Amino acid sequence: MTREEIIRPENKVYGRPELLMPVHTHYCPGCSHGVVHKIIAELLQEMNVADKAVGVAPVGCAVFAYNYIDIDWIEAAHGRAPAVATAASRLNPDALVFTYQGDGDLSAIGTAETIHAANRGENIVIIFINNAIYGMTGGQMAPTTLLGMKTATTPYGRRADLNGYPLAISPILASLDGTCYVTRQAVHTPAAVRKAKAAIKKAFQNAMAKRGTSVVEIVATCNSGWKLTPAQSNDWMVENMFPKYPLGDLKNVEPQQ
Amino acid sequence: MAKVFGAVTIDADMCKGCNLCVVACPTDVLALQPQEVNDRGYHYAFPEKPDACIGCAACATVCPDACIEVYRVVDKNI
Ligand SMILES: Cc1ncc(C[n+]2csc(CCOP(=O)(O)OP(=O)(O)O)c2C)c(N)n1
Ligand code: SF4
Ligand code: SF4
Ligand code: SF4
Numbered sequence: 589m590t591r592e593e594i595i596r597p598e599n600k601v602y603g604r605p606e607l608l609m610p611v612h613t614h615y616c617p618g619c620s621h622g623v624v625h626k627i628i629a630e631l632l633q634e635m636n637v638a639d640k641a642v643g644v645a646p647v648g649c650a651v652f653a654y655n656y657i658d659i660d661w662i663e664a665a666h667g668r669a670p671a672v673a674t675a676a677s678r679l680n681p682d683a684l685v686f687t688y689q690g691d692g693d694l695s696a697i698g699t700a701e702t703i704h705a706a707n708r709g710e711n712i713v714i715i716f717i718n719n720a721i722y723g724m725t726g727g728q729m730a731p732t733t734l735l736g737m738k739t740a741t742t743p744y745g746r747r748a749d750l751n752g753y754p755l756a757i758s759p760i761l762a763s764l765d766g767t768c769y770v771t772r773q774a775v776h777t778p779a780a781v782r783k784a785k786a787a788i789k790k791a792f793q794n795a796m797a798k799r800g801t802s803v804v805e806i807v808a809t810c811n812s813g814w815k816l817t818p819a820q821s822n823d824w825m826v827e828n829m830f831p832k833y834p835l836g837d838l839k840n841v842e843p844q845q
Numbered sequence: 846m847a848k849v850f851g852a853v854t855i856d857a858d859m860c861k862g863c864n865l866c867v868v869a870c871p872t873d874v875l876a877l878q879p880q881e882v883n884d885r886g887y888h889y890a891f892p893e894k895p896d897a898c899i900g901c902a903a904c905a906t907v908c909p910d911a912c913i914e915v916y917r918v919v920d921k922n923i
Contacts, residue, residue, distance in 0.1 A: 591895060594852040594916045602902040602915035604856075613910065617887065618863030622909025778869060778906040818863045 601685040605629040607638055607658045614652060618818020620808035621650055623639045624717060627785040628688075629657050635792060641684045642676050644669040648690035649724045649810075650717065667698020670675075670705035673712040684795055686713035689730040692722040695757040699731075702757070709766030709800040713791040716758070716803060718833060719810035727813030731755035734832055736789060740812070754832055762839040768800040770839040774807045774830075776822040807833045848923040851900025852916045855890050859912035862887035866904035866913060872897040875904060 607629040615621050632638045638659050645653040647666035654661030664672040669687035677685040687694075694702050695714050705712065721739055722728040728741040734754050736745040746754075762770040769791055773784035791802035805827060807829050811819035816824055853874070855866075860883065861873035867875045867890060883889045890913075892898065900917025 589850045589918060589920065591852050594850050594900075594918050595854060596916065599916040599918050600914060601900060601917045602905045602913070604911040604914070608911055612859065612885070615909065617861035617909075618865050619909055622911070623907065626909070626911045775907070778901075780905040781906045818865050819868045821866075 605633050608631050609656050609658055611655065613656055615649065616812045618809070618811050619649070620719065620775055620806065620810075621717060622734050623781060624688075624715065624784070624808070625653065625656050625759040627775070627781060627788060628715070631785060631789050631792060632657070633657060635789065637684050637792065637796070640682060641686070642680065644673045644676065644685070644687040646687070646689040646693040647724075648693045648722075650688055650690060651724070653688050655737070664742055667693050667696070668701055668713065669693065669698065670701045670710070670714060674705055674710045677710055677712050684713075684792060685711070686715055686792070686795070688715045689717065689755075690723065691716070691720065692716045692724075692730045693729050695755055699757070703760065703764070706761045706803065707764045707766045707799045709768075710810075711795050711798045712796050712801060713788070714801065714803045715788065715791075717808045718804040718805055719808040719813070720829060721810050721813040722756075723813050725809070727815075732757075734828055737828075756833060758803060758833075758838055761801075763805050767803060767839060768794050768841045769802040769836070769837075770805075771803070771837045772805045772807060772833060772835050774825070774835055776809070776825060780835075797843065799841070805833070807835065846923065847919050847921045849899050850896060850918045850920065851898035852900060853892055853904060854914045854916075855892070856912035857883050857889040857891070859910050860887060860889035861910055861911065862889055864890075865907050865909065866890050869903045869907045871901065871903060872899060874898045876905075
């Protein structure tokens with residue numbers, strides 16, 4: 589069979605989702621943000637909810653997310669996305685409201701907004717990209733940075749005595765009564781991408797059914813900040829990030845019949 | 846026995862040469878251009894051994910820039 593015979597519309601099994609704007613993203617080559625944007629765009633299309641969706645973009649590398657996925661967006665001040673999402677969801681009860689936040693945004697400057705939105709059980713989805721570093725500003729230490737990990741502000745590695753311990757925020761959110769679903773996923777392999785997509789789908793369904801707050805943490809890479817190639821970053825993540833941030837569901841409250 | 850034929854197209858202009866698709870492909874179909882670069886200076890990916898493609902979409906699934914399209918044909922008569 590020739591290439592021309594295979595490459596026909598009826599044989600297409602995978603392509604760029606229509607909701608992704610036809611533009612170059614500003615993300616570094618191989619950045620996890622791109623993969624997560626893609627699965628969000630696929631899901632909003634497949635679930636037929638694009639016209640109901642309101643994304644709340646963070647400050648961080650994903651600050652321009654509103655240029656990449658063709659839905660309604662609000663750009664929040666640094667860390668305030670869950671508070672902005674609270675308003676958007678309460679004023680538009682039929683909307684599917686989600687935040688998209690890095691670890692510097694969500695678990696540093698925005699810790700209070702995150703915890704209180706989850707504790708109130710707002711009907712929103714929090715998509716949390718944990719790359720253990722402040723990517724956008726040049727790779728400084730974040731609360732999530734691992735012990736011993738070298739960053740621009742911990743050039744000899746993070747020290748517990750000087751910098752405190754890595755903060756795992758998802759278990760804290762799982763302990764709150766307002767959350768219905770808290771899960772940790774990754775996007776480094778095809779199987780992981782499919783699982784992460786299923787998790788975000790479940791979170792979107794929870795928000796539409798008003799079951800409370802859903803949190804999908806994506807353990808991610810920042811190859812520029814980590815100073816590794818994209819493929820090396822994935823390996824480094826598996827070896828170093830997964831022991832501290834293990835994948836899987838932390839909480840999954842099945843809906844009452 | 847059925848045989849699976851696959852093929853991919855890669856948007857060379859969108860590609861950032863991150864190499865993640867190359868690593869993900871189970872049949873070593875893909876490679877980065879050794880010399881050629883696109884308009885933005887990236888050594889973009891291309892199917893170096895297209896005949897080995899089984900249309901599994903592993904490459905496209907992990908691509909952060911959504912530049913890969915995958916086609917698959919299952920021929921039941923082989
Ligand atoms: C009020 C305020 N404080 C600090 C900053 C500087 N700043 C911009 S992005 C960022 C952290 C981004 O890290 P993260 O949320 O982990 O996202 P990433 O870039 O890694 O995706 C900081 C501290 C800012 N823009 N506004
Ligand atoms: S700095 Fe890090 S998080 Fe930001 S785009 Fe580059 S790789 Fe991604
Ligand atoms: S579809 Fe599968 S076999 Fe074909 S190039 Fe992509 S990863 Fe390789
Ligand atoms: S994964 Fe995508 S962006 Fe990266 S080299 Fe392959 S086609 Fe290019």
